[in-house]
Amino acid sequence: MLDSQDFEADDAAPIDMLEAYYAAHGWSFERHDDEIVATVKGSWTEYELRALWREDDQVLQFLAFPDIKVTDDRRASIYETIGLVNEQLWIGHFELWSSSGVLLYRHAAMIDGAEEGTMSLAAAELLVESAIDECERFYPVFQFVLWGGKSPKDALAAALIETQGEA
Template sequence: MELNHDTLNLEADPLESVEQAVIAEQYAYERDDTELHIAVPGSWRDHQIWFAWRPELDAMHLCASLELKVPEKRFRDACELVNRINERLYLGHFEVWSEDGSIIFRHALSLPGGEGMNAAQAAGLIGAAKEAGERLYPAFQYLIWGGKSVSEAVSAAMFETAGEA
């Protein structure tokens, strides 16, 4: 299928769509030409999320810090926990950075050939990052500060609820 370039907005800035979604939700944010940083309120803490537009890759990159550092003695356990969690995620993934032990959530949206991004897509990315952080922050806390095993941390955070309370 050939793209009709007349219908593409080749000058579109995908960060504009992110900014529209952020303004609609009234989140605090800062923006420059290639990045947008937001603070999204959550149950455990505010989620620090940043978007970076990578035109050379035609990709919108999202990164959210859990603002947790893994002590060296728990690094292997944290990596195993990340692996088990990532097996169950539909969108994005967690990482433990070897450089400083930071735990982050990452996701990207491919926008090839000048394809645009809308505010609903941006809101979906923000929602995915917030949901992952809300749901899985306790697992990392149990492991790092609670001294729990990887299995205990996964069990505590990955249960599925049924029905309504």
């Protein structure tokens, strides 16, 4: 967890805050006006994190791409898997882009900071870390369906087994 003392201001424009957050973590990123794209290595794969700020609506669209592409013959089972996975989520959702077969996690955050259109460090951290956590949590489910030949229900059950202790 980062400390707000690492930043000059408590709140900043959403893309500015995300840029500072990514930089503090040493993650590579590119920024273009109201959009920022970062690359983060997870335990399963590398994730592309993309944020787009819509100032008129005061909404930050946050996308995480877990480097999963679905072929046409596996789409039906992945759509079923997405439905089961999304039942487990409190915020955000997974979806499959029909045109490209790319699987992603999406969350839209309404930003209502102390000053209009600003975001706190805590809000940025929650947005980024929850997206990464959900991608990490459910990555095995999608892989079990795509590569392991498991049914969506069996894949979800297998991936969500909570282990206790250490080996």
